[in-house]
Amino acid sequence: DGGITQSPKYLFRKEGQNVTLSCEQNLNHDAMYWYRQDPGQGLRLIYYSQIVNDFQKGDIAEGYSVSREKKESFPLTVTSAQKNPTAFYLCASSIWNFYGYTFGSGTRLTVV
């Protein structure tokens, strides 16, 4: 079945460490997105990519980095520069931004 796979589901990181969250899709979607969600809040856009080797900053890109070397993959790195990284991270994809998005099941990152 086609879909988006995010791994791991839960992730613990020590302060000062970088960590990379995985996002893979087999839907042949062009566009991919990373969102962050804090408790009781809506989703906020971190980065998005419309095509391979191209990506754009969203509303809260500071302290994060991404790459898009393959159409299927859009990993997100949470760097030590992100001051409050504990959150629920969601990856999504779409054929083009106009149509419905498909979301992964998320990665819950906790800084310890």
Add this chain to the structure above:
Amino acid sequence: DAKTTQPNSMESNEEEPVHLPCNHSTISGTDYIHWYRQLPSQGPEYVIHGLTSNVNNRMASLAIAEDRKSSTLILHRATLRDAAVYYCILMTPPGSGAGSYQLTFGKGTKLSVIP
């Protein structure tokens, strides 16, 4: 970006219809109205979208006001599995300037379904 306003929470009895309202008074002529829902600890799920006409699919119906400044998501018979946060979002098609290429989520409406 065009904004939407939704009630923070709503309750419904099981097997009764639910009408979830959304106001979007600053909507532009090319903005589509999208609805997503999110179950606890899961990613959002696409529900339905429309432009001007009312829309139906297997999950829900979308009623859009004639002036497009408001819309209503209708769940015809609420079940316990429909308990979720429902997001009403305006999406600008490609090429229409700022706000393209992204969904902007508000806090949504938390729907509770009472058995």
